[in-house]
Amino acid sequence: MTRDIPEISLQRLPVYLNYLKSLSGEENKFISSGAIAAALGMGEVLVRKDLAYTSSAGRPKVGYVRAELIAALEEYLGCNVKKNAVLVGVGGLGRALMSYGGFVNYGIEIVEAYDSDPAKEGMVIAGKKVCSADEFERGMAVYSPRLAIIAVPASAAQSVCDMLVAAGIKGILNFAPVQLKAPESVAVRNIDVAANLAIISSMI
Amino acid sequence: MTRDIPEISLQRLPVYLNYLKSLSGEENKFISSGAIAAALGMGEVLVRKDLAYTSSAGRPKVGYVRAELIAALEEYLGCNVKKNAVLVGVGGLGRALMSYGGFVNYGIEIVEAYDSDPAKEGMVIAGKKVCSADEFERGMAVYSPRLAIIAVPASAAQSVCDMLVAAGIKGILNFAPVQLKAPESVAVRNIDVAANLAIISSMI
Numbered sequence: 001m002t003r004d005i006p007e008i009s010l011q012r013l014p015v016y017l018n019y020l021k022s023l024s025g026e027e028n029k030f031i032s033s034g035a036i037a038a039a040l041g042m043g044e045v046l047v048r049k050d051l052a053y054t055s056s057a058g059r060p061k062v063g064y065v066r067a068e069l070i071a072a073l074e075e076y077l078g079c080n081v082k083k084n085a086v087l088v089g090v091g092g093l094g095r096a097l098m099s100y101g102g103f104v105n106y107g108i109e110i111v112e113a114y115d116s117d118p119a120k121e122g123m124v125i126a127g128k129k130v131c132s133a134d135e136f137e138r139g140m141a142v143y144s145p146r147l148a149i150i151a152v153p154a155s156a157a158q159s160v161c162d163m164l165v166a167a168g169i170k171g172i173l174n175f176a177p178v179q180l181k182a183p184e185s186v187a188v189r190n191i192d193v194a195a196n197l198a199i200i201s202s203m204i
Numbered sequence: 205m206t207r208d209i210p211e212i213s214l215q216r217l218p219v220y221l222n223y224l225k226s227l228s229g230e231e232n233k234f235i236s237s238g239a240i241a242a243a244l245g246m247g248e249v250l251v252r253k254d255l256a257y258t259s260s261a262g263r264p265k266v267g268y269v270r271a272e273l274i275a276a277l278e279e280y281l282g283c284n285v286k287k288n289a290v291l292v293g294v295g296g297l298g299r300a301l302m303s304y305g306g307f308v309n310y311g312i313e314i315v316e317a318y319d320s321d322p323a324k325e326g327m328v329i330a331g332k333k334v335c336s337a338d339e340f341e342r343g344m345a346v347y348s349p350r351l352a353i354i355a356v357p358a359s360a361a362q363s364v365c366d367m368l369v370a371a372g373i374k375g376i377l378n379f380a381p382v383q384l385k386a387p388e389s390v391a392v393r394n395i396d397v398a399a400n401l402a403i404i405s406s407m408i
Contacts, residue, residue: 010406014399018358018381040383077402085401092300099296102381102398108405147405154222171404173397177222177306179244187407189400193377194306195218196393197289198281200375201312201351202214203391 005053012050014106015040017073020066032063079107084145086169087113088160089152090120090130093175097149099126111143116156137167146170154178161188209257216254218310219244221277224270236267283311288349290373291317292364293356294324294334297379301353303330315347320360341371350374358382365392 019040020031033051037044048057051064055072058064074080085103087094087110098110113130115121123130131139139145148169152160157176164172171187174180177195182188223244224235237255241248252261255268259276262268278284289307291298291314302314317334319325327334335343343349352373356364361380368376375391378384381399386392 092303096296096300106402170408198310200391204374
């Protein structure tokens with residue numbers, strides 16, 4: 001899907017979704033953009049603009065129907081469409097990701113994982129198999145994943161990225177602390193856990 | 205430390221640092237802002253502006269001395285100052301973080317972890333003790349951490365955040381998919397792993 005939403009707005013949609021899903025009860029049947037903005041510490045105009053990408057405007061004086069707004073956000077983020085993902089690198093972080101329950105909220109499932117360590121071959125973590133890198137092409141043929149997660153050491157990340165791109169992966173979430181080179185047609189996002197904590201430390 | 209650097213520039217400093225550290229050899233003794241920009245797919249003016257926060261300008265036609273630039277970035281990011289951090293929530297992700305080797309590059313050490321599950325009390329992971337939440341105040345007194353990581357389920361994250369703030373924690377890295385309420389004086393950054401993969405999926 002090609003979208004006209006700016007990436008910066010897209011990034012905030014899960015934040016709205018999480019917040020709206022955390023509410024319950026009859027008193028939260030309706031919610032205004034002002035209430036969402038106040039709860040999340042954002043500006044109201046920004047919230048309204050972001051939400052306009054996914055749904056029709058809230059009604060004056062009443063706001064959005066919360067359930068409808070949740071449905072619109074889930075629809076926009078593709079939460080109801082099942083998507084297969086593969087994982088490369090079954091160290092501590094890789095294992096944690098294989099067991100992580102949060103992906104299912106977005107319709108995403110890690111279907112298989114790969115690791116170059118023969119000792120890990122055949123392991124089953126959270127019901128998912130760990131395979132040798134040799135089996136990657138078979139996995140691609142079976143599951144047709146478009147998404148992949150890289151959780152290998154920095155030194156191996158670029159070659160793993162090249163392999164994923166060559167195999168047809170279109171989106172990569174990279175945990176290795178290295179800037180990957182990939183074609184423009186492949187979406188890459190990086191999560192550098194240690195750098196995030198260092199940034200916080202520099203801010204306080 | 206209070207800094208005049210914009211957060212958006214601060215966020216890029218670890219990216220430059222990782223890249224510069226990945227190079228080696230006599231041919232990389234000097235590096236220009238143009239070469240850094242090209243390697244990282246950024247604009248040269250942006251790179252020069254970001255780096256100017258941490259170090260004096262590169263020399264015309266020669267560029268930066270790579271080792272000096274690394275040292276300046278490490279100094280700026282406080283990599284050489286040891287900083288204690290605590291972790292709350294020893295599930296799969298918490299365990300992975302306790303074992304993660306990347307923090308040491310920024311001078312950060314997770315010194316102790318806390319979990320409300322009595323079955324986890326007394327566990328030692330990567331040489332660090334898992335304690336009951338009751339021991340949190342003792343840990344604060346012993347280690348004086350200013351940084352904390354939240355790796356508990358979303359439903360528990362706000363109460364953990366409140367506890368951390370009340371105890372004097374100044375910076376929080378939050379992995380729970382929820383927007384935390386904290387005083388302005390406390391720096392909070394969120395990493396929502398599943399949302400990141402969903403965003404990638406929406407981009408492709």
